[in-house]
Amino acid sequence: MSIAFVPASGTPREIGLAHGRALAVPLRAFLADGLARLNHLTREPLTMPGLLPSIAAYRAAVGAALPDLAEEVAGLAEGAGISEDEAWLLQLRREIIGYNQVPTAGDCTxxxxxxxxxxxxxxxxxxxxxxxxxxxxxxxxxxxxxxxxxxxxxxxxxxxxxxxxxxxxxxxxxxxxxxxxxxxxxxxxxxxxxxxxxxxxxxxxxxxxxxxxxxxxxxxxxxxxxxxxxxxxxxxxxxxxxxxxxxxxxxxxxxxxxxxxxxxxxxxxxxxxxxxxxxxxxxxxxxxxxxxxxxxxxxxxxxxxxxxxxxxxxxxxxxxxxxxxxxxxxxxxxxxxxxxxxxxxxxxxxxxxx
The missing domain is CATH 3.60.60.10 (Penicillin V Acylase; Chain A)
Known part of the structure; x- marks a missing residue:
């Protein structure tokens, strides 16, 4: 099983760019697979337009508290050739799943x-x-x-x-x-x-x-x-x-x-x-x-x-x-x-x- 190793240095945007460029093809495929596989998990289908208000709320909160990481997400989007909202969705999958009450059997020891x-x-x-x-x-x-x-x-x-x-x-x-x-x-x-x-x-x-x-x-x-x-x-x-x-x-x-x-x-x-x-x-x-x-x-x-x-x-x-x-x-x-x-x-x- 492969592991992608991504060395990234520079400003937050440059780090995001390196990350996005290194994984552009698999990340775009992942997003296309049932909306980052979320629709394989949730009881009701999700859509990107329907998630935008939640994404915007998280994005605003992170941008205010951790602007460097918000800038890195922007670089990830640019490097991978995806929208910034899609890049944010990749950061928020666990929170989106939580809001939609997908049952869990645990998460890590x-x-x-x-x-x-x-x-x-x-x-x-x-x-x-x-x-x-x-x-x-x-x-x-x-x-x-x-x-x-x-x-x-x-x-x-x-x-x-x-x-x-x-x-x-x-x-x-x-x-x-x-x-x-x-x-x-x-x-x-x-x-x-x-x-x-x-x-x-x-x-x-x-x-x-x-x-x-x-x-x-x-x-x-x-x-x-x-x-x-x-x-x-x-x-x-x-x-x-x-x-x-x-x-x-x-x-x-x-x-x-x-x-x-x-x-x-x-x-x-x-x-x-x-x-x-x-x-x-x-x-x-x-x-x-x-x-x-x-x-x-x-x-x-x-x-x-x-x-x-x-x-x-x-x-x-x-x-x-x-x-x-x-x-x-x-x-x-x-x-x-x-x-x-x-x-x-x-x-x-x-x-x-x-």
Missing amino acids: TYARTAGPAAADGAGAGPVLAQTVDLNANLDSHISVLRIARTGSPRRSLVLSFAGLLGYLGLNSDGLAIGLNLVTDGQWRPGVSPYLAIRHLLDTASDVDQALKILAGLPLASSRSLMLCDSERAVYAEICGNDIRVTEPASGRAVHTNHYLHGDFVPFDRQSAADRVSSDLRLAAAEQGLAGLAPDADAEDHFAVLSRPPVCIADHGDFRVERTVAAAVLFPAAGRLHLRPGDPSRSATRVFTV
């Missing part, structure tokens, strides 16, 4: 830890963040890794992306790694999507402390749990409505799946009973798997945890329901992203450096 001395070759130990990526719509057909170097900043970012997203999960050259999990609170609204928020944090934050301060100032659109890790801290920040709760386990090991763990947010959880069973099983399996890993565990050791059910969700043949489309192991101190596309129990590891 994520863990991080700080323990262990860094290996000299960066192959293992040190701080680590690892996760499965569970998505619907067979998005393992559109995996890319972006290496971002912005003009005027010494910081570089390495970002796992799907189908034109500016951000999903990743790490930066300062040693910060960020992953995520879907949690559902029923309070989604126009604002900065968590995917774009993660990209902004990787571009602008040097460590967990700074990232949390920046995150608290963003008008976030939808609920997620963000896993953040650097050499000192491993935490998860749960988002519910306009509030954020940060949990930092004393063990230095943080694990999250798809239900709220903080007591303040548990009453707002909208996950179905069936989905909660999956989330609980994956949480317990990931906690056990992580606890059993040696301090000097390498990427392949972590992939062994991520590749076993119930953490790994095999292809069940239902396009509308999530399955594991990738697994990633990030060593932020070494600036390395280890990635297995598709079902990680069936694919080889590729390594990217920041």
